[in-house]
Amino acid sequence: MTAPLLAVRGLTKYFGGLSANEDVSFAVDRGEIVGLIGPNGAGKTTLFNCLAGFYAPTAGTIEFDGETFAALSPERAARMGIARTFQIVRTFASMTARDNVMVGAMIRNKRVADARALAMETLSFVGLASRAAATAGTMTVAEQRRLEIARALATGPKLLLLDEVMAGLNPTEVREAVNLVLRIRDRDIACVIVEHVMEAIMPIAHRIVVLDAGRKIADGPPDVIARDPAVLAAYLGD
Ligand SMILES: Nc1ncnc2c1ncn2[C@@H]1O[C@H](COP(=O)(O)OP(=O)(O)OP(=O)(O)O)[C@@H](O)[C@H]1O
Ligand SMILES: [Mg+2]
Numbered sequence: 001m002t003a004p005l006l007a008v009r010g011l012t013k014y015f016g017g018l019s020a021n022e023d024v025s026f027a028v029d030r031g032e033i034v035g036l037i038g039p040n041g042a043g044k045t046t047l048f049n050c051l052a053g054f055y056a057p058t059a060g061t062i063e064f065d066g067e068t069f070a071a072l073s074p075e076r077a078a079r080m081g082i083a084r085t086f087q088i089v090r091t092f093a094s095m096t097a098r099d100n101v102m103v104g105a106m107i108r109n110k111r112v113a114d115a116r117a118l119a120m121e122t123l124s125f126v127g128l129a130s131r132a133a134a135t136a137g138t139m140t141v142a143e144q145r146r147l148e149i150a151r152a153l154a155t156g157p158k159l160l161l162l163d164e165v166m167a168g169l170n171p172t173e174v175r176e177a178v179n180l181v182l183r184i185r186d187r188d189i190a191c192v193i194v195e196h197v198m199e200a201i202m203p204i205a206h207r208i209v210v211l212d213a214g215r216k217i218a219d220g221p222p223d224v225i226a227r228d229p230a231v232l233a234a235y236l237g238d
Pocket of ligand 1: 020039041045087
C-alpha cells in the first residue's frame, strides 16, 4: 500500500476559546476527489486555511507527499503542491485575467515568457481563453471562480482545495464546474471540494468527509454518507 498524498492527523485549531477544528484526521489519495461538507461554521474553511498555510494549527500534523509538518506557510504549501481557491473570490480586480493567472504560474516559472505561456494554456483549459485580456473585476461570478481555479492550477498543484466554487452559479454553470473538476482529476490532481451544492458533489466524489462543530462526524462513500444518521442530524439541526 502506498502512502496517501495528504494525511491530516489530530488537526486542531482554536480561535481564543473557540475550537474551529477539533482533532480532525483524514487522508486523501493521489488523484482522489474528496467532498468536505458540513453545516455553516463547521470548520471547513478553517481546515483549508491550515492546509494551505494561512493558519498555524493549534495541534496536530499535516503530512503531505511524504513530509510532515506542524504548520506550513502559504509559500511552502504552494511549492509543495497545495493550491486553493477562496470562498469569497480574491481575484486581482484591476489586473487582466492573464496576469491573475501569471501570479500563480510564477511560482514554478521564473521566466516571464514561460509564465505567460502557462497562464494562457491554463486559461484555455478552464474555458477562459477568449477572456484573457479582460479585467478580472469586470468578469461574472462564474468567470471569476474559474479564474481563481486557473490561478491555483497554474501553480502546478498535486492537491487542489476548492472552497464553494459552485456557490451562486446557475445549473448550467454548475454542470460546467463539475466537468472542470473531472478534467482536473484526469490530470492526476487530487481535489478536496467544500460544497453545499450536494447534487453536484455527491456524484463525483470518491469519498465524503463530514465536519460538524469542528469535529469529523463521518467519512465514507457518498451513498453511505447520504444515509448516515449523524450526518442527517447535523444538517437538520442546522
Ligand atoms: N479568523 C477567525 N477568527 C475567529 N474565529 C474564526 C475565524 N475563522 C473562522 N472562525 C470561526 O470558526 C468556526 C468555523 O468557521 P469556518 O469558516 O471554518 O466554517 P465553515 O465550515 O467554512 O462555514 P461556512 O459553510 O459558513 O463557510 C466558526 O465559528 C467561525 O466563526
Ligand atoms: Mg467556509
